[in-house]
Amino acid sequence: MPPLLPVALFLLPYCFPRGGSSHLRQGLLLLKTDFALRLYRSAAAGSSGTNFVISPAGVSLPLEILQFGAQGNTGRQLAGALGYTVHDPRVREFLYAVYAALRNSSQGAEMELACTLLVQAGTPLSPCFVEQVSRWANSSLRPAALSEPDSAIIQASGGTSSWTTGEGLGGPAWEQVSATSAQLALLSTVTFQSTWQRRFSSTDSQLLPFTCAQGFTLQVPMMHQMAEVNYGQFQDSAGHQVQVLELPYLENVASLFLVLPRDKGTPLSLLEPHLTARVIHLWATRLRRARMDVFLPRFRIQNQFNLKSIFRSWGVIDLFDPLKANLKGISGQDGFYVSEAIHKAKVEVSEEGTTALAATALLLLKRSRIPVFKADRPFIFFLREPSTGFVFSIGRVSNPLK
Template identity: 25%
Template sequence: MKKSFIILGLIAILFVSACQPPQEDISSEIGSTTEPVIDSYPVAEPTDQKGELQMLNFVKSELARETNPNVDEDLIKTLANNNTAFALAFYDQIRNEEGNIIFSPFSISLALSMTLAGAEGSTEKGMLNALQIDLPETDLHPAFNALLLAIEESQNRSDSEMAGSHFQLNLANSIWGQTDLDLNTAFLDTLAKNYGAGLFAVDFKQNPNMARLAINDWVAEETGYKIEDLIPEGAINAFTRLVLANAIYFKGSWMHPFNENLTIDAPFYTIDGTEIIAKRMKLLGKDLIYKRGENYQAVSLPYLSSDFVMTLLVPDAGAFHEVEDQLDQAMLEAILSSLWTEKVDLEMPKFDFDTNIKANDPLIALGMGDAFNPDVADFSGITDDETLMITDVLHKAKVTVDEEGTEAAAATAVIIGLTSAMPEEPISLIIDRPFMFMIRHQPTNTILFMGRVTQP
């Protein structure tokens, strides 16, 4: 039987709320000077014990997504480098929490970039700084679109037709707006052209819980029902005006599956040296992209679409905190640029966990405090009707790794690297201690998922 090996991250639900009490009058249309295209979307009515479906209006700009953006390759490379800087900066903000971590920096960055389309003044500047973005906003959105298209294209490049194998990548964006909020046409157009996002019209004022359930239902559907109930009860209220959501779902078979018959119970030593027993998988004598550093080892495992890989960074015994402290963009680039094809005997634990992150404090620490401050937040690019602020950024991700595959996307195109002319003894890498991992899209060098395993 094939195992399920998925990693999924839904992230970044951004709550943009009014800084003042809601108005009494409520109309039934989204106000916009753009002639909207309206469709319907079924959701369960929260007060209906029978679970009968209700229909939501789906409003989108007349403009279609630009599927062939004229974007210079240097802009895409700059954005990918900026996203890597953000991934490491955000990890640095949350790594003092105990235990395993999984998050999607790409998903958080994507949702916040959508929000940036409506930010102005110091709010915009602070968000750009927090996201480590060097591009002007006019270049950011087309560059993100080009980057998304490059990643989406890679899922069609499967290098094997192994029976029972699987590869799927789903990226989805959506906006949920108060039904009578007059949204600026330029904001809707930017999101439609560059992110393919339309707007679901919901009534936060009169029925915030129904809106919450509708968003959770969308998230669950887009992630194959692996992430459910993302938004807890009470997180959305009558002051909420807009929710921007991004979901990522990744499911992929390894190019080199582990032999399930070789999986054993074996010791794993946690950060404090405690011995626990974990399921240890074995992959013997395979040509893998590998590096031995001063106090760590690194190895990349390709998926069937070899544009995606999982890169493992394994500190030596007792050196986890030292390597974690040292890890920055320069170190990561040095590691990735010096990986080389070696014959490796790899042993690593299976793992399965999820992480819930309220990202407000990390993002404020990175410089976007104005966006959360009701006195100074400026999202006038979204609407002129009300003064808005971000109240919450919620992130949830889940990862499962087993013999057949793993969770997120990391990219390596050099699986066929040079091999030695004479047979050599395989390098042994036994991962029986905490390690970090990244799932990357190698053609663009984009980190889709990042995390650590301290207790499988």
């Protein structure tokens, strides 16, 4: 029986269970999901009733890379925020395998998680740090003239940073980072583009009522399909009833995991505090195949955040302090610190191609005997890899028209 992780990991929210590699894998995936939920709650705080999306994968990747260069208190604070440390060889080996699997895009799907480290020309780097970064999640180092006035704005266009269910949607996303005095810049991209395993028919889309978070009702373009889906009905620790639906993408490379209150009078603000990694994992394992009428609104959400205040509230303080940051592992020198942490996320969900709102209420009556999942009120969504539970993005839809 392998030993528990070293004492250096005492900051973990809960310990990895004893046992073989499968127990370690489950423990790490729960930690990853826990990070996603903490990030979602922290970033969404104060914006109740609005559309929202954030990519935990795009936020955790730069923090993992910074761990390779962080030492002392800075390293401990990063481990506390992530819930794990990449310095543990078992954690490193597991994440190597997960990130390698994500790079293997299948036919009809594009999936990539990557990070580019832009380095000021002439900045010395530790060979060990360079090797670790170059092996991490399709990451790379690239020389750049960051200190020149003309290079004050860095534009990274390595991926679309969008999640799209139809071909031809999305496009390049441009991250702008102020770098007038920078020596290093970390830019992460998360790309996922695919079609549904069973596509929504554009001729079945129609205008249907959606009750928004504020209580008023709008007519919104609602997609429809009748299909075999993974479905379940559960209740959270406070007794709130929810419906959970999983819609797979082509070849099951990912799925859209939807959490919908059964009662239209239950706001998402009552559900969100009770969502935990273990609850999500439990629900996902208890879904059952069912033939259903599925109604899902088209939606498009884009958010941008400065993550400094979130990380500071989590105890990551030294990283942003030029006098306290300890990133000597990057080059063996003092002076490196993080001045800004900007995150931009976008999600777009649609049936493929141009839609035609041509269906009538007769369609609903004809299929009324089949169980119905109708997302006609605010819901929470996860874009995740179904075999591992790895969360690409998490968000909520409060008003599909915004």
